Amino acid sequence: MSPTSKFRVNCIVCPMSCYVEVELDGEIRVTGYRCPRGKEWAVQEALSPKRVVVTVLKVKGGDLPVVSVKTDPVPRDKVREVIRELSKVELVPPLRVGQVVAEVDGVKVYVTREVRGGQQTF
Amino acid sequence: MDVVVIGGGPAGLSAAIRAQELGLKVVVVEEGRLGGILPQCIHTGFGLLTYGEDLTGPELAHRLINSYQGEVLRGHAAGLEYSYHRKRVRVITEGGTVTLEAPTVIYAAGARERHAHEIGIVGDRVAGIYTAGEAQALMDLYGVLPGREVVIVGSGDVGLIMARRLSLEGAKVKAVVEMLPYPGGLARNLMILRDFNIPLLLNHRVVEVRGRGRVERVKVVSGSKEEWIKCDTLLVSAGLVPRVKLLRRAGAIIDERTSGPLVNDRLETSLPGIFAAGNSLVINDLVDYAMEQGRIAAEGAEEFIREGGIPSQDWVKVIPGDNVRSVVPQLISPGREVIAYVRPSKPLNDATLTLPNGRVRLGVIKPSEMLRVRVKAEEGGVAHVEIQG
Numbered sequence: 001m002s003p004t005s006k007f008r009v010n011c012i013v014c015p016m017s018c019y020v021e022v023e024l025d026g027e028i029r030v031t032g033y034r035c036p037r038g039k040e041w042a043v044q045e046a047l048s049p050k051r052v053v054v055t056v057l058k059v060k061g062g063d064l065p066v067v068s069v070k071t072d073p074v075p076r077d078k079v080r081e082v083i084r085e086l087s088k089v090e091l092v093p094p095l096r097v098g099q100v101v102a103e104v105d106g107v108k109v110y111v112t113r114e115v116r117g118g119q120q121t122f
Numbered sequence: 123m124d125v126v127v128i129g130g131g132p133a134g135l136s137a138a139i140r141a142q143e144l145g146l147k148v149v150v151v152e153e154g155r156l157g158g159i160l161p162q163c164i165h166t167g168f169g170l171l172t173y174g175e176d177l178t179g180p181e182l183a184h185r186l187i188n189s190y191q192g193e194v195l196r197g198h199a200a201g202l203e204y205s206y207h208r209k210r211v212r213v214i215t216e217g218g219t220v221t222l223e224a225p226t227v228i229y230a231a232g233a234r235e236r237h238a239h240e241i242g243i244v245g246d247r248v249a250g251i252y253t254a255g256e257a258q259a260l261m262d263l264y265g266v267l268p269g270r271e272v273v274i275v276g277s278g279d280v281g282l283i284m285a286r287r288l289s290l291e292g293a294k295v296k297a298v299v300e301m302l303p304y305p306g307g308l309a310r311n312l313m314i315l316r317d318f319n320i321p322l323l324l325n326h327r328v329v330e331v332r333g334r335g336r337v338e339r340v341k342v343v344s345g346s347k348e349e350w351i352k353c354d355t356l357l358v359s360a361g362l363v364p365r366v367k368l369l370r371r372a373g374a375i376i377d378e379r380t381s382g383p384l385v386n387d388r389l390e391t392s393l394p395g396i397f398a399a400g401n402s403l404v405i406n407d408l409v410d411y412a413m414e415q416g417r418i419a420a421e422g423a424e425e426f427i428r429e430g431g432i433p434s435q436d437w438v439k440v441i442p443g444d445n446v447r448s449v450v451p452q453l454i455s456p457g458r459e460v461i462a463y464v465r466p467s468k469p470l471n472d473a474t475l476t477l478p479n480g481r482v483r484l485g486v487i488k489p490s491e492m493l494r495v496r497v498k499a500e501e502g503g504v505a506h507v508e509i510q511g
């Protein structure tokens with residue numbers, strides 16, 4: 001059995017910024033939260049934190065050398081792997097906002113900036 | 123032309139969209155990209171209050187650009203001339219100088235970043251010193267990594283966001299150095315330090331840069347302690363300053379607390395018919411507030427045109443009290459409920475805000491999180507705004 005582990009986090013659900021403690025010793029005990037959303041977020045953050053990954057991908061023949069993208073939320077410890085895989089991708093315009101341009105382990109990657117072929121976008 | 127909007131960022135575009143909805147003829151003057159700084163802010167957290175959606179900067183820019191169907195003049199606004207009924211904006215364009223005339227102007231020129239020489243950093247003048255925003259443009263618009271071993275000065279939001287971007291793309295962030303005893307960024311951005319194990323040095327300052335041709339090391343001091351940190355890049359994230367050059371030259375009164383223009387509750391400056399919004403009015407942490415200011419300014423411009431001016435009255439003067447660094451607007455109409463933005467001057471737990479119309483319990487407050495409140499004051503006298511800890 002692992003010893004009792006205490007996880008402390010400043011809640012980011014709303015500006016109240018509650019200081020929430022999550023104790024994990026077989027059962028989960030949460031203190032310091034002031035709303036159910038904050039409790040849920042803190043437990044998720046303690047057990048399996050997730051992050052939306054944002055980065056840029058290479059574009060050949062666009063207005064700029066790269067285009068910004070975002071992913072669906074991925075487990076925090078897989079973020080680096082996602083970035084590594086995406087560094088191999090090269091895209092070609094046109095690219096539309098919301099277009100899925102890659103998938104890493106089932107995690108979808110969406111374009112966040114419009115790129116028309118061979119001309120200034122904005 | 124009814125209104126000239128100077129600046130095509132989130133505040134300017136929101137102003138232009140709202141002005142069009144109100145039936146005004148609008149032209150937006152923009153010297154760079156429409157969307158302003160948004161296209162390089164590739165992280166999420168934009169538009170939560172406006173749309174209830176968590177957008178990235180480029181996505182928000184896309185949405186705003188698509189909602190504005192009016193005229194855009196590409197060029198640099200170089201002059202602003204004031205008279206009560208007619209304003210002239212001189213714009214330097216590729217095809218020569220163009221002068222626009224309209225009864226109202228909405229000034230939304232944004233802010234500039236403070237640079238190393240403004241925060242007491244001395245030493246060699248070498249490559250590898252960037253503001254956080256410059257590094258952000260390099261990485262996220264042009265795909266260039268600005269350095270391998272980086273020290274970041276200032277724990278504000280842009281600096282923290284760049285700490286994450288640099289860490290993810292293979293650079294090593296050796297430290298985030300903060301002069302104050304508490305960190306400067308939003309709570310959601312402070313999590314970056316934990317995620318990437320980046321040391322945060324509070325009560326520390328970077329005072330000197332050394333290198334031949336390129337940054338090689340920086341001196342960090344705290345009290346009588348000093349230490350050299352090896353790095354090839356120094357990122358300065360030392361806050362923003364409203365860009366008010368044209369307003370100041372035209373004669374607008376500038377508030378020392380915000381470094382932006384003094385405004386009434388329509389966000390009209392001391393020059394009737396010239397309104398201000400976004401980071402050139404007051405430094406915002408949330409784009410949603412900058413956009414809201416754009417809409418308020420547009421409504422003011424419409425009222426100015428319809429009524430032949432914002433009705434003059436006994437403005438109630440807003441007085442920032444204890445623990446309040448600044449309040450915008452600085453003048454409010456008696457008896458009218460208006461939106462105000464309050465910047466606390468220090469972090470407090472369990473804070474209470476006192477307004478002329480009552481008290482608001484706030485919980486935890488920080489200077490990095492501007493408060494948005496509704497204020498109503500009665501005729502005569504002044505409106506005190508203060509925070510008790």
